[in-house]
Amino acid sequence: MVMDKLGESLQNALRKLVGANRIDENVVNEVVRDIQRALLTSDVNVQLVMSMSKRIKDRALKEELPKGRDPRDHVVKIVYEEMVSIMGKSAEIQLKPQTIMMVGLQGSGKTTTISKLCRYFQKKGLKPAVIGADNFRPGAYQQLKTLCDKLNVPMYGEENEKDAVGIVTRGMKSIEKYEVKIIDTAGRHALEADLIEEMENINAVLKPDHKFLVMDAAIGQLAGQQAKAFNDAIGITGIIITKLDGTAKGGGALSAVSETKAPIAFIGTGETSADFERFDPDGFISRLLGMGDIKALIERVEGSISPEDVDVDKIMKGRFTLNDMYSQMEAMNKMGPLKQIMQMLPGGLGGLKLSDKQLEETKQRMDSYKVIMDSMTENEKNDPKIINASRIARISMGSGRPQEDVRELLKYYKTMQTAFKTMSGKAGGRSLQKFARKGAMNDVFKNM
């Protein structure tokens, strides 16, 4: 994963939170300290880290807990929101014919990023073409040509021609009929007068819709100053941060540009044209925090899981069928890797430490249960009582699983059914609903 060190430290911090018995000042302070350390190591600006920590603490301890929400989830949500708020904004990219000029310092990744952009637009059904206007670095023409050839993208260039503006003018005629025109320009080791002048000249003839500044993530928070300098010089419409895969300073680069006017358009996460994605702060942070889709997860924990997923009413009446169990497994699968869900779930499960091997076995077991259930009839799934020895034999044949696996599934189903029945007898609706949502999965693990 990109920025996995930062991700790991943040996830460890959140795990403490999720595993805590209750949320109090001590827990919040400890978690915030961990988050601070993680962000500072990732080169996020100290001031930014401090003001964010203060907001997390204030909100976690003072904000009124929305009705029915688990305090742990509330704090997780606060951390998530505050993390999103310190990241740069996402730039809008329209899927229509457009001209894009690439600028940036030497070696920042402009040329490589062009091939990534071509692939991005190709996949969106738009035809890209490229002009190589880097007349500064020897070999620049050939590098771009090779990348474009791989993607079957036409490239206009003039080897050994020194006049970049001339190349651009002639190039624009040559690739006139293409929808997305991308222009590569030369990099320099610093933003000097001659680079600014060349950018201005190309800018003047090209009048591009987008001017993308390409920056290497390894510069960390210096990305802020660089973005500002380029923006002041020619006006940037979007930023592309590259090489997020190769540095621990990515957090610094991503957060530093949030101060500048230019939003982040894309991020580069590797050397091939596929290692590229639109920058989306929400998705990015939720992945970084290891939450898969944190929103879905929190909603689930908050109790708003969709009725199709688990029919709580039915379960409350004591009719918990194999179909319900199946839906529950499906719902779990939809939510992403088991491990992430476990880390997120409050109470019991969050504290249950299962090894990767155990988790893998559990997942395989659940997958196998699904295969077995696929070989059952609707009647059998709705009324598992009727599954006798001959039916077991048939289901085993149909699913290609040993009969003992079918028996084990039925046994597991019975355990859960009994648990539901007991709950609906003793407890009120709320606790049963909670059980239906979380507790049942607890059983999955305890029984295995």
Ligand SMILES: Nc1nc2c(ncn2[C@@H]2O[C@H](COP(=O)(O)OP(=O)(O)OP(=O)(O)O)[C@@H](O)[C@H]2O)c(=O)[nH]1
């Ligand atoms: N790991 C990794 N490497 C990248 C990424 N983007 C670019 N690179 C590498 O960075 C190096 C420089 O990339 P270029 O695309 O040539 O950079 P440039 O800005 O065009 O360089 P100049 O034309 O010399 O200014 C190459 O070795 C690329 O493979 C990325 O997202 N991840």
Ligand SMILES: [Mg+2]
């Ligand atoms: Mg280049």
